[in-house]
Amino acid sequence: MLNTFSSVRQYLKFDLTRVVIDNFVFKLHYRWTFVMLLVATLLITSRQYIGEHIQCISDGVIAPVINTFCFFTPTFTVVRDLNHTVFRPGSEPPGIGHYDASKDQIKRHAYYQWVPFVLFFQALCFYVPHFLWKKWEGGRVKALVFGLKMVGLTRYLKNDSLRIGKLNIPSMAEAEERIKDIRRTMIDRMRLNQSWGAHLVFTEFLNLVNLLLQITWTNRFLGGQFLDLGPKAIKGRWSEELSVLDIVFPKVTKCRFHKYGAGGSLQDHDTLCVMALNIMNEKIYTILWFWYAFLLTVTVLGLIWRLLTLCLYRNLTFTRWSLYWAKPGRLDEKELAAVIDKCNFSNWMFLFFLRTNLSEFLFKKVIYHLASEFPNPETDNDINAYRDMGASTSSSTVKARYPDINGLDTVDAPLLHQRHPATPPVSVLPDPSDMTKMPV
Known part of the structure; x- marks a missing residue:
């Protein structure tokens, strides 16, 4: 299992030398949500945890053939059997009752083919605002403060710096020079690069826009069932009614397979498919609902904080x-x-x-x-x-x-100035009466 998730391990490292260029809310988007979606993608694509994604039962058709066909061809459930009043605890799974193609309405399920691609794409979308901000920030903060994390120990170092592993503790003389560099840079920024703060506000607002887009897209992806998925899932967990998870993520579906028989006539095979993949899908999207709700609340609060900083x-x-x-x-x-x-x-x-x-x-x-x-x-x-x-x-x-x-x-201090500039000297001509007294 550790080898499976080793690709996301680099995003969870605790680095003492890491330079902070954003806030906690920003990290929830590009780090925690990004990693969460990557882990979900790996779980969906790993067969070792849930086995085969689909297993179908059919007479007269080879299992690998029918499994592959029904996975790439959308399976379906019968809408008539998805009624809460029809379902009874202990009865057959909902949606797989008797089916009359000329009368009964069916609901096709094809989203499970796209789940890993959608999750991976959403992970990239949550990383885009951070990528833009990091590019616009240009590494200015890191260039100034890198290596000054352990500066509290520099008072014991006069002229020689100390290196412990990856940590570099500067000497007092080096720290004083770095302070002057920070001062020069800060003064230069008074006149140049005034859009730095605007880029930060834009990327923070972009986090909110991206989150709303991902919630809307997920809702459409799941057939309009995602917006209230969390509360309904909790309610169905403690009741005997048909759970919304069984409707959105059916565990057993139907599939029709046609083939020509020995006499040349077309044979219709009504196949029953066990969707092991939906066991994982329902848990992933339920967790995502609660995470998105938490993230939306924190993001709005973060933007209120940013508005306060703009005003005060x-x-x-x-x-x-x-x-x-x-x-x-x-x-x-x-x-x-x-x-x-x-x-x-x-x-x-x-x-x-x-x-x-x-x-x-x-x-x-x-x-x-x-x-x-x-x-x-x-x-x-x-x-x-x-x-x-x-x-x-x-x-x-x-x-x-x-x-x-x-x-x-x-x-190199452009803002240094004196209150009273020096008055230029005024030349005074000698008195003509004193010319005779001057020595020749």
């Missing part, structure tokens, strides 16, 4: 709570306010994913470096002004206000 991302209280929810840790409110005041939605989401992937120790440094670039008129938060005070203010005052001022990176 500039609110300090909301941002502090959101970043704490992403990963617990306290942040300086003044520095955080200085940063989010200059952010649009795309920049805010970029900060959110940075917080998700970075430790509190490192993210505080990122916020500090970013806040130093954005002057705050209320607190006079201007690093360059403090640097240029010189003799007017003692260096101890500056260090008390910004303890890490010497560690700030001032190279």
Whole structure:
């Protein structure tokens, strides 16, 4: 069994170095639902668990021939025998009673031939939004935070990094350089690539659209019986009435086979077929009904959350709570306010994913470096002004206000500016009366 499902094992690995670029709801679509549908596909196509998919009984016809014929030719059940009032517990299976081709209405069943193909196609559809988002995201978050997962241990490493298996623990000097890279990238994003957040919202909305399409398609695929399949299946489980699962997924069906006899006349063989495949189909689609119901609820809640972030991302209280929810840790409110005041939605989401992937120790440094670039008129938060005070203010005052001022990176900072630009020097002509006093 483990060998059968080894192909989906790679999607269930727990990787400490994995970089988060989406949320929990997104993962339910492209990881859990994707894997669930792949496992269902493997179960349907594996004969070792349910045996032959169809076994038919007929006199005068070789078993392999009739089995193959009835599997590729839709079987049917008699609609008259599918009535709840006709069925009695312990009686013959529903839908296989006496059949008069000229009078009785029949219901053909051909979906079981397409179940593995449909399940596999649906699995790919659930992966498409993640594929698009990963392409649009471009690996920017991973390029910045990769290798910084264990940065809490860097305080014990000064100049040399440490590698333990697949984990690379950077030194303090390397971590400081990575912080500067994050700051530079964040500042560059203030002016470029403003569609990053819009792509994220689009793919999250695409998850909902895809889920609704898959529910609608599954309902049509099962003859309009999927939308209320779950509640009816639970109800039929505890009652003696005919279960909806026996109607949608009949275990015994009828099949007609024609062949020419020894005298050249056409012989009609009324065949009874045992559909072992439907034993698995009914369980798969019942589980999918409950999973889709749960997934639809969570997806709608996720989009409500995304709407709140679009409306409240500039609110300090909301941002502090959101970043704490992403990963617990306290942040300086003044520095955080200085940063989010200059952010649009795309920049805010970029900060959110940075917080998700970075430790509190490192993210505080990122916020500090970013806040130093954005002057705050209320607190006079201007690093360059403090640097240029010189003799007017003692260096101890500056260090008390910004303890890490010497560690700030001032190279390639497009948003650094001074409040009062230097006044160009004015040349003064000498007094003519003093010309005679000048030495020759």
